Amino acid sequence: MIYEVDNQTNCDLNTFQVDIIEQCKQNNRTAQLTLYNQYCDGMFVVAMRFVKDSMEAEDIVQESFLKAFAKLNQYKAEVTFGAWLKRIVINKSIDCLKSKKANMQELDEVHLKVVDHTYKDEWLVEDTISLGEVKKAILELPDKYRFVVMLYLIEGYDHQEISEILNISEVASRTQLYRGKSKLKTLLTPLRYGTRS
Numbered sequence: 584m585i586y587e588v589d590n591q592t593n594c595d596l597n598t599f600q601v602d603i604i605e606q607c608k609q610n611n612r613t614a615q616l617t618l619y620n621q622y623c624d625g626m627f628v629v630a631m632r633f634v635k636d637s638m639e640a641e642d643i644v645q646e647s648f649l650k651a652f653a654k655l656n657q658y659k660a661e662v663t664f665g666a667w668l669k670r671i672v673i674n675k676s677i678d679c680l681k682s683k684k685a686n687m688q689e690l691d692e693v694h695l696k697v698v699d700h701t702y703k704d705e706w707l708v709e710d711t712i713s714l715g716e717v718k719k720a721i722l723e724l725p726d727k728y729r730f731v732v733m734l735y736l737i738e739g740y741d742h743q744e745i746s747e748i749l750n751i752s753e754v755a756s757r758t759q760l761y762r763g764k765s766k767l768k769t770l771l772t773p774l775r776y777g778t779r780s
Contacts, residue, residue, distance in 0.1 A: 600664060601660070603617055603618055604618070604655065604658070604660075604664060607652060607655055608655050608656060615648075615652055618664070619648055622664075622665060622668055623644055623648070625665070625669075626644045626647060626648075626668060626669065626672045627640055627641065627644050629669055629672050629673065629676070629738075630643040630644055630647075630672055630675070630676050632676075632733065632737065632738075633673070633676035633677065633679075633680060633733070634676055634679055634680065635722070639679060640676075642679075643672060643675045643676050643679060644672065646675055647668065647671045647672045647675050648668075650671055650675070651667075651668050651671055669738075670748065673734070673738065673748060674748060677730060677748070677749070680726065681726075712771055716771065717767075717771065718737075720767055720770040720771050721733060721736075721737075721767065723770055724763055724766055724767065724770075725766075727759055728759050728760075728762055728763030728766060729763065730749060730759075731745055731749070731756055731759040731760045731763055732759075732760060732763040732764065732767065734748060734749075735756075735760050742756040742757055742760075
């Protein structure tokens with residue numbers, strides 16, 4: 584009986600969200616505010632993971648919602664609205680970082696080698712190293728590795744999605760993840776022995 588109630592509640596929530604989105608497509612300001620209030624805090628957290636500045640993160644969230652409302656007719660509900668919006672926020676965050684580092688070096692894909700799939704699950708973090716220390720080490724990675732590592736390890740995107748978000752090939756995504764994890768392991772090794780301040 585409880586399952587039926589929960590299932591009904593989920594259906595009601597899905598129907599409610601579909602209705603809100605349809606109203607937003609008609610430029611209903613109240614519906615847009617409802618959707619904004621539902622997602623703004625979560626999207627702020629996502630932006631902060633990338634830009635580390637609350638003012639910039641707020642700007643990114645605002646710009647992302649403006650873009651989302653302007654492009655709402657392109658939303659086909661193949662994924663949840665939250666997942667669709669999150670991708671916009673991540674793209675805006677990366678654009679913001681790239682504009683600050685216009686001379687960011689891109690990997691020359693001619694020199695990339697395909698990473699052997701057998702290595703993909705080999706990297707593990709020592710139990711003595713905290714999640715905070717891992718996140719801090721990720722921030723020390725060069726941008727070309729950091730973006731892929733964050734999207735893969737923290738945001739949970741696969742290589743196809745990462746290639747679309749960053750406009751790189753899947754081979755580049757796999758290679759940058761492999762190299763990023765290798766650099767991360769190097770950064771975290773001194774922590775294991777307590778030699779890094």
